[in-house]
Amino acid sequence: MKRKTMVLPAVAGLLASVLTACAGSDDGGSGGGTIVVGTTDRIEATADGPAPLDPAQAYDVGSWAVMHNAFQTLMRLPRSGTDPVPDAAERCGFVDRRSEQYRCTLRAGLKFANGHELTSADVKFSLDRVRAIHHENGPVELLSSIDKVEAPSPREVVIHLSTPDATFPSKLTTPAAAIVDSETYGEKSLYKGFASAGSGPYTMEAEESGDRVTKLVFEKNPNYQGKLNPQTDKVEMRYFDDAAEMEKALADGDIDVVNREFAPEQIEKLEAGEVDGVRVFESSGQAIRYLVFNTEAPAVKEKAVRQAIAHVVNRQALMRDVYKRTGEPLYSLIPTGTTAHINSFHNAYGDPDVEKAAEILRAAGIQGKVKLPLTYSTEKYGPETAKEFTALSKQLNASGLFTTTLKDVKWSEFRPAAARGEFVVYGMGWFPDFPDPDNYIAPFIGDNNFLKSPYRNATIEDRLIPSTRQVGQRAMATRDFQRIQDIIADDVPVLPLWQAKQYVAAREDITGTEYAVDSSAMLQLWELGRGTKD
Template sequence: MNRKTLVLPAVIGLLAPVLAACGGSGSGGDGGDAIVVGTTDRFSASTDAPAPLDPAYAYDVGTWNVLRQTVQTLLIQPRGEGEPVPEAAEKCGFTDTGNERYVCTLREGLKFANGDPITAADVKYSIDRALAIKADSGVFALLSTIDTVETQGDREVIFHLKAADATFPFKLSTPVAGIVNPDDYEKNKLRDGFAVDASGPYTLDAEVKNDELVKAVFTKNPNYKGTLKVNNDKAELRSFSDATEMGKALDNGDIDLMTRTMSPKQIEKLSNAAAGSDEDLVEMPGLEIRYLGFNTDAPTVKTKAVRQAMAQVIDRAALVSQVYGDQAEPLYSLVPASITGHSNSFFNKYGDPSVAKAKTMLDQANITTPVKLTLHYTTDHYGSATKEEFELLKKQLNNSGLFDVQIEGTLWETFRPAEQKGEYDVYGMGWFPDFPDADNYLAPFLDKDNTIGSPYVNNEIRGSLIPESRREADRISAVKSLTEIQTIVADDVPVLPLWQGKQYVAARDDVTGTAYVLNSSATLQLWELGRGVRG
């Protein structure tokens, strides 16, 4: 091929064999036979977040990608996307017409990595524990429709739901529903540090320096029993300070593959690499979104007209083209364009950027201009282009003459707790879906116990529209309710969507399985990776 870029279709499960490769040394640096994967995700234990890898606490794509390798769930998202399929369970399903009673039967012979048998009681313990701890990360809210968990014998688990929830199978495929050993995880207390003991495809050996996980070594779990085919005996995840250092490690052969987060310049360079290069770039569908969040109780943005004026001024197309190029697309809703139920609600309301329209909004609300604001962003979580993105947002808003904006960047370990506590009036965040359904782009931001700690409440959304949408097992039938939610969000602007991105993997070309190492929800699937031969 002329370019070393492999572009995958939206449903990658339709591909024939995994894209295998041609070349490379096969050593992956000092990892021996381990396949070594680089990431810029940082994993820190702090006073505010002492238990980053506890399934009852973890709620970001980086920590979930550690747990996906090690903690088994009843269901799992299939290789080629679609409805969740049994994993620790032998079978699962609703047993009533109202989608309020869900039953799973465990596989026979399930064991934790240490050899202890897994029973239905362990599943109940794990779910009840996450709900009881109610961690301030907000991850427990994924299980909020559960009323009670019942067991029958050692293998049957029955979930009684408070209300119909057609998305419940997806929620059981997320790490918060992971099965943990009661001997290792206290019922009412988070497990501090970086130890993980469960029943997933790998066990974890964590290398920690200064309360930060710098290398995670995953070793194939001999007691694993599930649906996954594990194509390697060992894999490593190494954390780098930035994309530049990670890229150097790939060039030097110290790592075999890099995932998030590569810089736009790196992606462009790899995409244009000449034939014969020993590095391949794989482009695949992505469901990541970026948005501005608002503390709607804060005096600076409490008035809806201020938030609406920002929505009217910001030029998403210019933002994307100048910072991310063809690696992202403007987004006019919280729900990405490829998800059933998407509506261009913000474009429908605001149309093209207009300073004149924004000025009218502020004048009618008697808002004195320029409105002084600080936009907060994280410097080390979403990639090196985030700073450039916020500099451009600042420029767009200030050039309107309606705003006097400053920007402030903060490390994720400080940024995230501060955002959750409501210390920022306006802040930039990203969202990688827990599962690929419109509900997961709406409820986590708008429902009770939402993930960003937003004080915004809309009773119609919470009391009627979200429950209505969840009653529809056929998600096309839920579009009316989902569209109404998006229309309300565009008017009230508790959050302001900016763009949705593609995702990329760069690998040395003796690595196989790169077509499947990430799914559309950015779930890292290390078990897919193997070694090929130079061709």
Template structure:
């Protein structure tokens, strides 16, 4: 979800000298031709998730980082940010003043990777398919405002929206709106397994062991026709079980770059003690971490409990002691760097205060200590998560107002349990689909929100969110978003904790690293090149 009126992803710092003319990929002794990128992302098929890489199903940053390389969208957010521009389309525009009708014209000669022509009917089929499948907690909410998709001839597609939505061009730039071949993707059912087919810059071939992807080879698509400039012929994505093993692979010249998610210790070490032959690139980050609440659960149903938690949490301590330079405190769902950000939680609660939290609980007639379990995933958001939740437990318990325990669960089981409502309090992260304030509010507060939260604000859903989407000039909606942030601080359906900074480590000789990950943590592998070439 990548929307732009705002942040231009500036490259903050290369800690080593300018990229040199030799690197792992250029070392003839290792016999590798492909640029190799490491990640700790995991892709597993299971009974609960048999089709993790289907664009109608997958709604995680890791999944989208595979889809973006292989499935083409009508628009895309250009390098460096800004308004979406045509990608598979040659032109796209709203054709009315209310932002309710959006027309795109396809590029001439557009083809899938197998050489078959792409027509407007393929675009309509792909969009209608996502809406028809309507996957629970999938990305369909991004397309929910589409009333009908109309085609004219072989190259023109017109989207008729139910309500005005100035963010729609950004939604079309996300993989949920990817164009897929109907011969590979059934109209009413998900495509199981790990294969992805489309018309993007690469074809892909996954290597699978025990229902788990261990590698993905991306090869330049000879039929690709779009706005992206592909600077390499092959990129191999290697999946590691943890950041430590990924780091050893970089040190051993087995990979050229390691990206999400480096551990805080790795980033800190490379910042303080740069290594010869390895560059550390810092990039803007918009990912946020927060506690979510099942607001119907008896333990946290009374918002006074949630407000008291917001009153005592020390975000600065979590950010500095657990994550160091890789995180900064967050006092709103909308992170700093995004238009309309305001520190609503700080404005309401100020500095951490046990006395104020006690007064909140006492006024609501709540007995203390309040017994809670904080749930977190052990293998999805990086190695610092367990340490973070131990620190949170200590902060809450040290007040004497709470009796908190923590429980870690692998993501494969954690996410289904969270969606079912098994957890009263749980930790989650959000990687934006597009960097617009809408994408940090609507997914949490609107109907069919991605947390499956029972929390509901009529003011947010029926008035403020629709009102914000009418504004083509996104800065004009700042006051509306301020009200949405204040509602979150008052009702605390979620409790923001910190926002990330992004670091990527790479071997000298690899160029394009500063563009290969954008502020929304999207991988853009086409930007990478071997500096020796």
């Protein structure tokens, strides 16, 4: 995320997907000078997360954006569409009808950037390693259906699944399945710091200050074997402390592309053409924002309280007043534009209605105002997050049913504290790991869920999710996914708030921007090139 955490930025200047721009050539990389990409994402080593670019730990959109370009996976998503295609593999596929045994043949001549040979033993090592380390905030759940991995020959990999999983090829496109060098990485220890040893289209070198990355330099990998064709030999990613500083760098020509993340007011300025030589593009997005309820916390343990909150929150007002319509109200964990989406929360609660909220609380015997601590992280999700939670607080307090308090927590403290159940109600975001409705449901449900939420529902966990994963034709799983959405709307372990639009800003001579992200909003630096201004 997202996705990554798939963690989502709170402003609408989200990871960019472009629909109309000058297309990059399919010819060989043209060089054309270094392309500089700006972002306000933070890549930071902490006590709880000392290895932010290790596939066994990394699970946020900023880290995944880097890893996607420096590592290979067996499969990847295509330029357009959602069906995975081979990457480090020459071919892959299920060899049984139940989607429980997955076999891949690697490309010939694969090497890591350091010159070491890449074989099936490294693939097995990489998948086993993520599961063995089992980092608390890592992406291990994406590989939880693996029973065992075999490497019967240097180019053959056989992955046995413990349960049928038609989404498994998509999971193999994520950095959770990145192939690492078994001679460099520890079998059960994290690769600390900001270095990497991958086989992707680019090598990567980091510049850092203290425990934070300030710049990453990507150079075309001479050892890369695959079908990707970098359109420029060198790309830099520069990390800015705030969006205003990044906007100035874009206006001055110091950076060429803004990947993430501008505030709504900045997007309005760019769309109005107020920054010379810069174009901004908008498309629909699949990133979502939501509230999480600690269903064991006394204040929200009663379902009636969570349902009352669902009756009060005014998503339209949030989008209009805080985000300047750079997003859309969201009424399900599965966003619009994704197979199986239905507006379950709107169907259940309709437009904001304080009287209905009060009736639910009275029927449950809840008297007096419910005290609600609301927690968020401006550091991670941007300055609009504080405005968003101030607006949410006002909506809830104005109902006369709740008394709220607000707390902004540093991101390095936020994630561990949330996982320990220290927050009652808190804000999170999600970029999809892969473009399938499963990825908006399964990570949030069950014993090892991404949120470490205590919420459980046997119907979803034991029947509906397993049922959807047996269906290779994903549209045929729609009915079960819609049932899941209705159950979540009734139980309210989370409250979907809004769905992001996607934006990118680029200098006029930058090409390939329509392919700059794939269908899971993953950054693809190899598509960016430099042409001439229109």
